[in-house]
Amino acid sequence: MSAPATPRQVFERLLHGITHHDFDDLWQLYAEDCVVEVPFQRPEPARYEGIATMREHFANPATRSIEITAEDVEVHETADPEVIVGEWVYRFTAGDRTAVARNIQVMRVRDGKIQWSRDFHDHTAVAALLAA
Numbered sequence: 001m002s003a004p005a006t007p008r009q010v011f012e013r014l015l016h017g018i019t020h021h022d023f024d025d026l027w028q029l030y031a032e033d034c035v036v037e038v039p040f041q042r043p044e045p046a047r048y049e050g051i052a053t054m055r056e057h058f059a060n061p062a063t064r065s066i067e068i069t070a071e072d073v074e075v076h077e078t079a080d081p082e083v084i085v086g087e088w089v090y091r092f093t094a095g096d097r098t099a100v101a102r103n104i105q106v107m108r109v110r111d112g113k114i115q116w117s118r119d120f121h122d123h124t125a126v127a128a129l130l131a132a
Contacts, residue, residue, distance in 0.1 A: 004112030007084040008075050011107060014114075015088070019068050027055035031113035038119045042127065066126075067093040082108050082115075092126055099125040 005013070010029055017026045030036075036048040048057055073088040085106050092099045101122035108116045 005109075006112075007082060007107065007109035008077070010109045010112060010114060011075060011084055011086050011105070015070050015073065015086070019070050021068075023058045026058045027051060029114055030054045031110070031115045034114055035116045036114075036119065037117070038121065038123075040120055041123050065094065069093075080108075082110050084109070090121075099128060101125040 014026060014029055017023065017029075030051050032051050034049070034051060034054060036046075036054065038046040038048075048054055069091045071089045071091060073086070076085040076087070078084065083106065085104065087102075087104050090101045090103055092101070103122070104120040106118045107114055
């Protein structure tokens, strides 16, 4: 039996799935009792609890028409082997319009599954692109 994915591998799979529009299986990266906090989401902060909620979240078709690339990706390991911090820039493109957003994500991965994450994304950049 192979070892569970490392926190870095899980982060890289999540980012790859998002940038390649492979949303259908991303929920499987999360633990049954996961918690995802998105404090900068607008119009109000969001908190997703449980794998069923994550499955529903990734089924949202809103960003499927947008090309998403990740640039300047850095992963920082911490003193806790289950916790990593990812930093990157998303470039969103819809037709001839582009938006850029810096991102920071702190996540705890245990046994190859995301237990908890706090995601700091610039949701206003995406909202402005979708509204245009």
